[in-house]
Amino acid sequence: AVLYSIICYSELLGGVRPKLPLLKILQAAGAQGETFTLKEVMHYLGQYIMVRQLYDKRQQHMVYCGGDQLGELLGLESFSVKDPSPVYEMLKRNLTSAAV
Numbered sequence: 001a002v003l004y005s006i007i008c009y010s011e012l013l014g015g016v017r018p019k020l021p022l023l024k025i026l027q028a029a030g031a032q033g034e035t036f037t038l039k040e041v042m043h044y045l046g047q048y049i050m051v052r053q054l055y056d057k058r059q060q061h062m063v064y065c066g067g068d069q070l071g072e073l074l075g076l077e078s079f080s081v082k083d084p085s086p087v088y089e090m091l092k093r094n095l096t097s098a099a100v
């Protein structure tokens, strides 16, 4: 529910603008430009995790991001994709509205 409302809200406002550390991660995953919808941010973060092989091959819901810039941003060594709350918290700190 939280994510959905943020997605709607961000699209209403014409997208979100990631702060530089997050923008670098999205660009490493192939993102172009500086403003995105939340869906695009989530897509590129997922691509980043896959390209950097940060997920566990056997327990594929586990992401080991310690020692990676993503872990620096999240302030975590690892997290499960089944509990997105740390990612929402990180996004709140690293996204601004693109409308302004």
Ligand SMILES: C[C@@H](c1ccc(Cl)cc1)n1cnc(-c2ccccc2)c1-c1c(C(=O)NCCN2CCN(C3CCCCC3)CC2)[nH]c2cc(Cl)ccc12
Pocket: 042, 043, 044, 045, 046, 047, 049, 050, 055, 060, 061, 081, 082, 084, 087, 088
């Ligand atoms: C529901 C969604 C999600 C989305 C947001 C959140 Cl905060 C949690 C969870 N999700 C479910 N599994 C993943 C996932 C798991 C392992 C590796 C990469 C992605 C994702 C994530 C996506 C995504 O865009 N997902 C598209 C479909 N995914 C299925 C999993 N697929 C891979 C699973 C591992 C083996 C290779 C396929 C990739 C496409 N974006 C994310 C970004 C982050 Cl910061 C964390 C996780 C994801």
